[in-house]
Structures are given as structure tokens and as C-alpha cells.
Amino acid sequence: MAKVIKKGALPVFVARNTCRDCRSEVEYTRADVEGDQREGNYVRCPVCKALIAESTLKWKAKS
């Protein structure tokens, strides 16, 4: 087993988007992505429960 000199951490990726329906600004992590065969991958607006296509999110590492 290799020896750890300085431990790093995997970055947490977040994406922000504005809900088309209720205009809430929301922030998502990868854990918020749901999906099914019919809708594809999506995140759900926590305010109005509308679906936002995951492909419209721009992910970036949280600093």
C-alpha cells in the first residue's frame, strides 16, 4: 500500500440553475441527479418540483 504524504479530497461538483417554472435559483450536487428511461437524467426543483434537464447544468468543482 502506498504511503499518503498529504491527503487530498475529491472535489464536490455543483451546478446552479434557475428554474424555468418558478424562477428560483438553486444549486445542485451530483447526488441530486435523478433519472429514468422516459425523462433521462434530471434534477428536481426543490420549490415547485419541476424537472430540469441535467444536460442544461454546467458543473464545476466547488472551491
Ligand SMILES: [Zn+2]
Ligand atoms: Zn421551480
